[in-house]
Amino acid sequence: MGIVMKPTIKDIAAESGVSIATVSRVLANKTGSYSEKTAAKILKIAKELGYRKNSAAVDLVKKRSNVIALIINATPTNFSTQIIDGIQQRAGELGQGVIILYAGDRDNTLQHQAIITALERSVSGILLAAIEPDAEDLTLLKASRIPFCFVSLYLGTADILAVSSDNRDLAYQATQYLIDRGHSRISLVGIDNYHTGSQRQAGYRDAMAANRLATPAILPGDYSFAAGERLLQQVQAQHVTAVIAASDMVAAGLLTAAHQRGVRVPEDLSIMSIDGTIICQITTPALTSMTQDFYRIGSQSVNKVMGQPAEDFVPVEITERASVARVH
Amino acid sequence: MGIVMKPTIKDIAAESGVSIATVSRVLANKTGSYSEKTAAKILKIAKELGYRKNSAAVDLVKKRSNVIALIINATPTNFSTQIIDGIQQRAGELGQGVIILYAGDRDNTLQHQAIITALERSVSGILLAAIEPDAEDLTLLKASRIPFCFVSLYLGTADILAVSSDNRDLAYQATQYLIDRGHSRISLVGIDNYHTGSQRQAGYRDAMAANRLATPAILPGDYSFAAGERLLQQVQAQHVTAVIAASDMVAAGLLTAAHQRGVRVPEDLSIMSIDGTIICQITTPALTSMTQDFYRIGSQSVNKVMGQPAEDFVPVEITERASVARVH
DNA sequence: CTGAAAGCGCTTACAG
DNA sequence: CTGAAAGCGCTTACAG
Structure with missing residues (x-):
């Protein structure tokens, strides 16, 4: 009896009478570097022994592991599944595994820790999904010589790889869509001042200005359901006829609060949501949205981090559902 | 100029005039095995050089890496964030990192691949979240000598580690809750025949039988929103007054279809959902649910896989919202 | 097509 | 408290 050791190539070599090099x-x-006959024998024995390669040994000698690290945080919103699908799919096609490192809820320490873990593992690329890096993170990443790419976040500088929707354009389109339907008092709700947030604010402001419309105060928030719920009161105080919600979750929160306070959507208030996840189908009424192509954002970011041609900005689509009314 | 090599302990040793052993x-x-003075010097130099340990080397010599592998699939439902939070938190407390391996959408090949990846990396434990293993997976896992634990899935055998809700009891309670509110024609919707599914079916059947109630045909599905949407018609055909939805997503789908077909919830049809995620707050009306403690399921599963005392079943709670009516 | 040998970057008895 | 040395399980020139 005793403990069964994990078999190594040495065991296979001994068993099959060849060198470990051949194994x-x-x-x-x-x-091309071995005969069919030897190969057959070795494969057979490997299988019998239940051989499993030791990745640590391989990575050590190759100085690189064939995995892409994806660092994600627990955003209050919920698009990550689609991004992960896109990443996984494309990575697989390129012969890369993917390990996901979880960075908590915008927790700087965890985020930092995740980056370090990725570096220590000599991954072939690092993907940061919806992560707002601090200066230290960026220094670390740049010093590492491992390619990294931001996913669904555009830092505004061409020298840092990133794939995302064009958030300025997205917000511009959303605003224009509402204006085209007769709205003139429109506010932007639940948004923060980080990169994505400011880009959307800019697009919204630009669209309002281009139409010579006054811009109500932007209502800040963290993209969450709770923020939407809480912010409805302030939306009412603004006497707008339409809002652009910073995310599906914000839109859902707004809607829930609206039901409770007897505000009819879209009759009293139109809501245009940003993201277009399944949340939009679950609410009553269903939410009209600026739909992002998260799957594509994921797959393109793999291309980018692996040095393949890739888009910087992935097109966005307007999905009309039932939360926006025409106004005259 | 030239390529900057990643510094190793050898570089630090050279720079500080001590051996690599000391470094x-x-x-x-x-x-206890080094002087404060040497330590200070070494740490300083390591920092200057931007030293980063090579995990492959460490894992190779230690024959074990301090990480837990979490294998998850893209379930159509959405509880994974909470499970991951619980796992991450507890793993951190025990000094373990966690890498997430994504097994696609109930894709057996990917699932298998994920297990192999975990084994090759000599992880300290493997957690399988909402994964239905096939025979081959189980053989692989058992042969590996790495502890593994199913998360949110109970295989029904005590010899395999698992942490989950008691799904039979959960469904029994859900059924009894509806019966206590006067319902007698109750159906179970959107469920499959795998472990969790059959356990819930059993609980539902037992509760109906204990109350001498006839059991309508169970309406099978895959826990998804689409299943719920599609199944409403069949629910109507059954002329029941209440349904138990297999998941929040099924409940949401049912509700959306109900709105479209003019079925009022809860006046015409009561819905009891299973899961209790944020989805329940987003719908109109909000969904009454059997709420699972996913965070705890996650943290307990880490305990279990690391050989610490842990619960097999994590308590469930009834959260009353607005989708169940009394009937007389 | 195959083998002997060096080496990847660490850790850890062992000896001092 | 410190160092020399062996070794973890692989890969890959190099030589044949």
């Missing part, structure tokens, strides 16, 4: 070549599939 | 001890914090 290694066969197992690593270095075609 | 290793200081960096690994083997208190």
Whole structure:
């Protein structure tokens, strides 16, 4: 009895009467450098022994592991599944595994920790999804010589890889859509002042200005359901006829509060949501949205971090559902 | 100029005039085995050089990496964030990192691949969240000598580690709750026949039987929003006054279809949902639910896989919102 | 097509 | 408190 040791290529070599070099070549599939016969024997024995490669050993000698690290945080919003799907799919096509490192809820320490973990593992690329980096993070990343790419966040500088929607344009379009339907008192709700937030604020402001419309105070928030719920009162105080919600979650919160306070959507208040996740179908009424192509954002970011051609901005679409009314 | 090499302990040793053994001890914090003075010097130089440990090397010699692998799939439902939070938190307390491996949408190949990746990385434990293992997976896992634990899934055998809600009891309680409010024609909707599904079916059947009530045909589905939407028609055909939805997503789908078909909830149809995620607050009316403590399921599963005392079943709670009516 | 050997960057008895 | 040395399990020139 005793403890069964995990078999290594040494065991396979001994069992099959060849050198570990040959075993290694066969197992690593270095075609052309071994005979079919040896290969068959080695593969058979490997299987019998239940051989499993030791990634640590491989990574150590290769000085690089074939995995992409995806760092995500627990955003109050919920688009991550689609991004992950896109990343996983494209990474697989490029022969890369992906490990997800969770950075908590905008927790700087955890975020930092996640980056360090990725660096220590010599990953082939680092993807940061909806992560707002602090100066220290950026220094760390830049010093690392490992390619990194922001996902669904555009830092505004061309020298840092990023794939996202064009948030300024997205907000501009959202605003114009509402204006085209007769709204002139429109506010932007639940948004912060980080990169994505300011870009959207700019797009909204620009669209209002282009239409010579006054801009009500922007109502700040953290993209969450709770923020939407809480902010409805302030929206009412602004006497607007339409709002652009910073996320589906904010829109859902707004809507829930509206129901409670007897505000009819879209009759009394139109809501244009940003994201277009399944949340938009779940609410009553369903939410009209600026729909982002998160899957594509994910797959393009893999391309980018792996040095392949990729889009910087992924197109956005307007999905008309039932939360926006025409006004005259 | 030239390519800057990643510094190693060798570089630090050279720079500080000590052996790599000492550097290793200081960096690994083997208190008591080095002087404060040497430590200070080494730490300073390590920082200057931007030293970053090579996990592959460490894992190779230690034959174990201090990370727990969490394998999750893209369930159509959405409780994973809370589970991940619980896992991350508890793992951190135990000095373990966590890497998340994504197994696609109930994709057996990906699922298998994820398990193999975890094994190859010599993780200290494997957590499988809402994963239905096939025979091959189980063989692999058992042969590995790495502890593994199912999360939010109970296989029904005590020899396999698992932490979940008691799904039979959960469904029993849900049914009894509806019966206590006067319902006698109750159906169970959107559920499958895997472990969790059958356990819930059993609880529902037992509760109906205990109350001498006839059990309408169970309406099968995959826990998704789409299943709920599609199944409403069949619910109507059953002429029940209440349904238990297999998940929040099913409940939301049912509700959306109900609105479209003019079925009033809860006046015409009561809905009891299972999960209790934020989805329940987003819908109109808000969904009464059997609320699972996903965070706790996550943290307890870490305990279990790390060999610490842990609960098998985590308590469930009834959260009354607005989707269930009394009937006479 | 195959093998011997060096080496990846660490850790850890062992000896002092 | 510190160092020399062996070793973790692989890969890969190099030589044949």
